[in-house]
Amino acid sequence: MAVLATHATSTVAALLGPKGPLAKQIPGFAPRLSQQKMAEAVATALAENRMLVVEAGTGTGKTYAYLVPALLAGARVIISTGTRHLQDQLYQLDLPVVRRALAVSARIALLKGRSNYLCRYRLQTIEESGRLATREQVADLRRVRAWARRTRYGDIAELAEVSETSALWPRVTSTVDNCLGQDCPQFSDCFLAKARREASAADVLIINHHLFCADMALRETGFAELLPGAEIVILDEAHQLPEIASHFFGKSLSGYQLSELARDTVVEQLRDAADFVDLRRRAEALDPAVAMLREALGLGDRRVLWREVAGRSSIREAVERTTDALERLREALKEAAPRGKGLESCYRRSEDLAARLALLTGMEEQPDSVRWLETRGRGFGLSLTPLDIAHTFRARLGTQPSAWVFTSATLAVGDAFTHFAARLGLDDYDALRLDSPFDFVGNTLLYHPTGLPDPASPQYTAALLEAVLPVLFASRGRAFLLFTSHRALQEAAGWLVGRMDYPLLIQGQAPKAALLREFRALGNAVLLGTASFWEGVDVRGEALSCVVIDRLPFAAPGDPVLQARIESLRRQGDDPFVSYQLPQAVIALKQGAGRLIRDVTDRGVLVLGDPRVISKSYGRVFLDSLPPMPRTRDLQRVEAFFGQ
Structure with missing residues (x-):
């Protein structure tokens, strides 16, 4: 592994500087040295056809840092994201802004997985069969039918009136299994086929990791030619790649x-x-x-x-x-x-x-x-x-003579990328780690409550909530409580009822997006969430001023895939805790902690309840991987922080 020099050379850094085109195009644009450093590193990797791994702390502005050199490279670019939300944001907001600022004419396309597009043939067959189980599905079908007559792209995200969890969507979208391809009588009007044609003609194509890995693993007809033609591949939110790739390189049946x-x-x-x-x-x-x-x-x-x-x-x-x-x-x-x-x-x-x-x-x-x-x-x-996709993933990368950029806010354990790189089989790569430019020393506090029992104790969750309740009063609500299990979440939900006057929002009561909208609108709510709220959630401003993490996020020991990986590592003579479980938990903790500070003016307290972070030797690995937050075990200091 080569470690890049982090000095910013002139060209790309100037474009992201105070007198550059982005500063002129974007109101309130704030030049950031870390963003300029990342942009130069990306530009070097693209010019030299290298592989680059970048951890860019929250607030770096990594999206612009890779978009500017990518658009200026004059090559075909594929950008893959971890979520459809970021995919839409890139396509609708970020890329058009940067394209205008740089005055480049690159053609941009968005391509999602086939389940995101209405299938006209399956819509027709379900209308003909009339076989629907509930009145809700009948009502949803009526809405889909009306939308189908006016939509241009057939992207089901357009139809907000039908819930994304509606049982109707699988009936009117296609899968690899049931798609008729070019034999379909509706093929000439197929939304997916149209999206793929536009994708094949684009200079910059935005996809997501599921589609990226599906292409690598399955080589679907019609999409198999996308990646070989790309000279640059940028994978944002890359920390999700190992798990997603493991799924697509395996087999499943439901x-x-x-x-x-x-x-x-x-x-x-x-x-x-x-x-x-x-x-x-x-x-x-x-x-x-x-x-x-x-x-x-x-x-x-x-x-x-x-x-x-x-x-x-x-x-x-x-x-x-x-x-x-x-x-x-x-x-x-x-x-x-x-x-x-x-x-x-x-x-x-x-x-x-x-x-x-x-x-x-x-x-x-x-x-x-x-x-x-x-x-x-x-x-x-x-x-x-x-159990190990490293060889397979690296072999697939080797078939693509491209420049590769892997980036996320959470890739390193301490200062090292060894764990992430090993899981994907990356060996000859350049690496760059950039701390967040936010003032964590002045704007945050890390609180460890005293006197908590071992997290394995049946009394742990209640004891943690007893310790956290005064913090919630001090923060006047405005908090996320993040749990490592649904069982602990439900126990906490029952325990908190009647003990505070702040609105209580609980994962599962409503779709995630709806809960977040309500959380922002209320301004003093307490939201309880598990895995899906640990990452990809962006609440800026005072509405979120406290994040509580109940336990160090080690994967559940009973998980069958984890069990098998542990057994395999032991057979190879490795220590599974040091080589796999600990690094995975560190990256997960960094994701959860990253919900707290999302903007330069944000202030807040991170409560890390698990006493093992102090009592166990490995606790130092977790603490060293977090931003430089002042630490305290004194509740009065927490109350004083919120009183400022």
């Missing part, structure tokens, strides 16, 4: 996919093979088999290793019944396939699902990977996840 095959087969049978009654009977026989398998997997929501349940007679019986029902359906679909493109697609899907079911439920273990299952509500999923 009960929903099996039921969807049965449902689609019935629709296509009515359309093109009305006389083939046995096909419909076989499709309808798959659903009770899938339901039997779900019941055999056990009640409640859980994630377990497949090997722990694979030998149970009830599960073997349910797997055999599902396998037989799927095979009978496959045989009938093979006979019916020549009658229509939809039936032909269903036949191909049945073959693929049968192969995946056999792989994921067989008795033979798969090398260098772990098989596991997840149950949630009435659904289930079976997965095979590779």
Whole structure:
């Protein structure tokens, strides 16, 4: 690994300086030395076709720092983000501003995964079949139908009147499994095909990590040519890449996919093979088999290793019944396939699902990977996840002779990028770590409550809340309480009721975006959240003045993928805690702590309850990875901070 010199040379730094075009174009633009340093590092990597890893602390302005040199490079650029929200922000706000400021004429395109686009064919089939389960779905269908007549892009995010969690969306969007491709009778009007055509002609293409990894892993027809043509690839929010890539380099199968095959087969049978009654009977026989398998997997929501349940007679019986029902359906679909493109697609899907079911439920273990299952509500999923994607990911990068930039606010553990780079197989890369330009010494305080029991104690959450309640009074609400488990969140929600007068918002009561809007509008609320609120949440100003983190965010020890990784590392002679669990927890803590200070004028207190951060030797690793925040164990100092 080469470590870049951080002095800013003239050209790109000047563009981001006080007299540069961005300062003239953007009201209130504040030049930042760290932003200029990053821009120069990116410009060097692009010019020399190098790989660059950059941690840019909150407030660096990393988006402009990579957009300016990327647009000036005169090359084809792919920018991949961790979330659709940032994807939209880049496309609608940031890129147009920088393009105008630099007076460049680069063509910009936005491409999302296929499930984000309305499928006209599937909308037509659901209208013809009339098979909807609830009145809510019927009402949503009416709204989608009206929107379909006026939309230009077919991006389902346009239709705010239909919840993003509506059960209708999977019925009117396509998947890799059920898309008919160029055989679709609606292909000439396909929104996804249009988006891909625009993407192929763009100079700057904005995608997300799921799409990026899907392309690497699957090489979907029509999208496989996007990455080979790119001379520059920038991956923002890159800390999410290892987990997303692990998913796409594995295999999975859900009960929903099996039921969807049965449902689609019935629709296509009515359309093109009305006389083939046995096909419909076989499709309808798959659903009770899938339901039997779900019941055999056990009640409640859980994630377990497949090997722990694979030998149970009830599960073997349910797997055999599902396998037989799927095979009978496959045989009938093979006979019916020549009658229509939809039936032909269903036949191909049945073959693929049968192969995946056999792989994921067989008795033979798969090398260098772990098989596991997840149950949630009435659904289930079976997965095979590779334990190490480093070799695969690095090999895929090697097929793209591009400049690569990986950036995020949380990539390093201490000053080192070793953990992140090892997970993706990065070896010959340049590295740059930039601290946040915000005044953490003057504007923040890190509070460790005294007298808390061990986090494993059943009394821990109540004891933490007793210690935190005076802080919430001092902060006048205006707080996030971030938990490492839903169980602790629910316990806290019950405990806080009646103990304070501030509005209490709880994850799950409403969609995430709605909760955040209400939190900002109220100005004195206390919001309780778990994983999804630890990152990608931006609340600026006084509405958020306190962040409480209940425990050091070590991954749940019972997680089946973590269990398998720990076993694998031990077999290799590594210490799994030092080489994997600790670095992962440090990066997660940095994400949670990063919710506190989002702007130069923000002030706030971070409460880190877990006593292990002080009592254990590894606590120093966590503290050294946080911004330079003054620390205290004195509640009065916290109260004085808020009283200033």
